[in-house]
Amino acid sequence: RKEVEQDPGPFNVPEGATVAFNCTYSNSASQSFFWYRQDCRKEPKLLMSVYSSGNEDGRFTAQLNRASQYISLLIRDSKLSDSATYLCVPDNAGNMLTFGGGTRLMVKP
């Protein structure tokens, strides 16, 4: 089993839609979880950190299910500017992070 599994997509959604990505991880010892977004030819940027069951920041909601070892990211009212690759990143032995392959989102007008 891969350490971090994500559907690579692309997810093609219209503006204003709600879209959700799931991510499964294999290391049950992971304590911290992050969602990064990466635009084409740019560095990853931290979108959200999850330390408990979930986190919400504006249109973005992350939920963590430790029992099933998956984490989700929900984006409401999608904007064109949300088009990017979203990386699921659990910690692996503290300061080390394990990057998933990413899910590509394309928001269309």
Next chain:
Amino acid sequence: SAVISQKPSRDICQRGTSLTIQCQVDSQVTMMFWYRQQPGQSLTLIATANQGSEATYESGFVIDKFPISRPNLTFSTLTVSNMSPEDSSIYLCSVGGLAGTYEQYFGPGTRLTVT
């Protein structure tokens, strides 16, 4: 977060040569890391740059190929030695340990093409 810069932003190099990439942070940070992102792939950790001691390399990466320096808490270098076309990639530094969290923040990356 922290402001992180990398130099060079891109380079085209001939096989057999070496390139040193610099990473500068605007504040002292506990942790610095070097990653590689090959075309269409996700990030792979090369090593943790340790201040005042040898870097800690991940499986598949060795010091002779990727020597790393970290002379202080704001600066690190990664050298890609004896390059081959397979080394063509984006190399990113990141910093972590800020405010006691595991969050990492990335520099803008160095795009390397080896011909």
